[in-house]
Amino acid sequence: MFIIYIDDRKEVLNLLWFKKSKDNFPIIKCSYMLGTIINLKVYGENAAKGIDKSLKRIQEIDDKMSVFKEDSEVSKINKNAGVCLQRVSKDTYYVLETSLKYSDMSKGAFDPTIRPLVDVWGFGRGVERVPNKEKIEYALKLVSYKEISLNKDEKSIGLNNKDQSIDLGAVAKGFAADETRDILLKNNVKSAVIDLGGNIFTLGSNLNGDPWRIGIQDPVKPTGTYMGIISVRNKSIVTSGNYERFFISRGKRYHHILDSKTGFPSENGVISVTIISDNSIDGDALSTCAYVMGLENGYKLIQSIPNVDAIFITGNKKIYITDGIKNNFKLVNEEYIVA
Ligand code: AMP
Ligand code: MG
Numbered sequence: 001m002f003i004i005y006i007d008d009r010k011e012v013l014n015l016l017w018f019k020k021s022k023d024n025f026p027i028i029k030c031s032y033m034l035g036t037i038i039n040l041k042v043y044g045e046n047a048a049k050g051i052d053k054s055l056k057r058i059q060e061i062d063d064k065m066s067v068f069k070e071d072s073e074v075s076k077i078n079k080n081a082g083v084c085l086q087r088v089s090k091d092t093y094y095v096l097e098t099s100l101k102y103s104d105m106s107k108g109a110f111d112p113t114i115r116p117l118v119d120v121w122g123f124g125r126g127v128e129r130v131p132n133k134e135k136i137e138y139a140l141k142l143v144s145y146k147e148i149s150l151n152k153d154e155k156s157i158g159l160n161n162k163d164q165s166i167d168l169g170a171v172a173k174g175f176a177a178d179e180t181r182d183i184l185l186k187n188n189v190k191s192a193v194i195d196l197g198g199n200i201f202t203l204g205s206n207l208n209g210d211p212w213r214i215g216i217q218d219p220v221k222p223t224g225t226y227m228g229i230i231s232v233r234n235k236s237i238v239t240s241g242n243y244e245r246f247f248i249s250r251g252k253r254y255h256h257i258l259d260s261k262t263g264f265p266s267e268n269g270v271i272s273v274t275i276i277s278d279n280s281i282d283g284d285a286l287s288t289c290a291y292v293m294g295l296e297n298g299y300k301l302i303q304s305i306p307n308v309d310a311i312f313i314t315g316n317k318k319i320y321i322t323d324g325i326k327n328n329f330k331l332v333n334e335e336y337i338v339a
Helices: 006-018 047-065 073-079 090-105 115-121 133-142 172-186 280-304
Strands: 027-033 036-042 148-151 156-159 192-196 199-203 212-217 226-232 235-241 246-249 252-255 270-277 309-314 318-321
Touching: 027 047, 036 047, 036 172, 047 073, 047 090, 047 172, 047 192, 073 156, 090 148, 090 156, 090 172, 090 280, 115 133, 172 192, 172 199, 172 235, 172 280, 199 212, 199 280, 212 235, 212 270, 226 235, 226 309, 235 280, 270 280, 280 309
Parallel strands: none
Antiparallel strands: 027 036, 036 192, 148 156, 192 199, 199 235, 212 226, 235 270, 246 252, 270 309, 309 318
């Protein structure tokens, strides 16, 4: 998923023809954090200040929640698995507590204790390979969100069994996008697009006062090719897709969204789910939930949540859109069929 830059060209023309102030140009800053490319495009006189504060905050979230940083809070929880609870900041506590809400809602399709499984597949460490049966079976036994202990008063989190570990990779970007939005709002920014590796939040309207137009990535085409467009203001748009992280072994594609029942990448016909919601932490968790739950159960779940919508794409090029966003979605690739 990405932002369509047609609007930018219009802005440049406006500026040249009507001599608008420099505030009509956005400040755009890119960075690499949370294991992905961060792109902030912010308008207005407080743009630079808002961006600086936001990037610091995203770094702080990465430092607390990364599984790759030895002294992150998540790594400390993981090191103490089967031993004791670990005191954490209110950020990590909140993200884990929210994750557990979605684990319950999806009956474990979404599970933050997925880490041992992600690890045997080698995702995120650059050593991806198809693991042997024994490794998958051992890792699968460790995946159980019900084996997390929480102490709300102390803000501490623990894993009940040795070798268990937590992975917040499916929600941390969503939380960071919400925090960025809040910082920009506090700094009086009225218009921005926050893009944390495809976890997008659209703040306010574009320069013309129109909704932001967001392209939905064609899951089988090169990055940047969109198959549909939605127009939104103040919404989070998050996609989970099989094209985001994957490797190919013996001609078969293996992607990073794992089915906590089989131990293999989720295969149920769905190849991409986009969630449109008010908060990105919910969109991020729900895109992973719905991907693993599949079309029938995932669609039912999203329809049942107020102010949350979804666009499901299946491998046979069918698109399933929940009621709230149906009239907003504009198909631009006729190979796809809206079911
Ligand atoms: P996303 O791209 O938001 O769907 O998140 C995928 C990431 O979340 C993966 O890279 C893993 O770190 C983690 N993950 C994979 N499968 C699951 C799952 N079933 N439940 C929770 N997190 C998962
Ligand atoms: Mg997610």
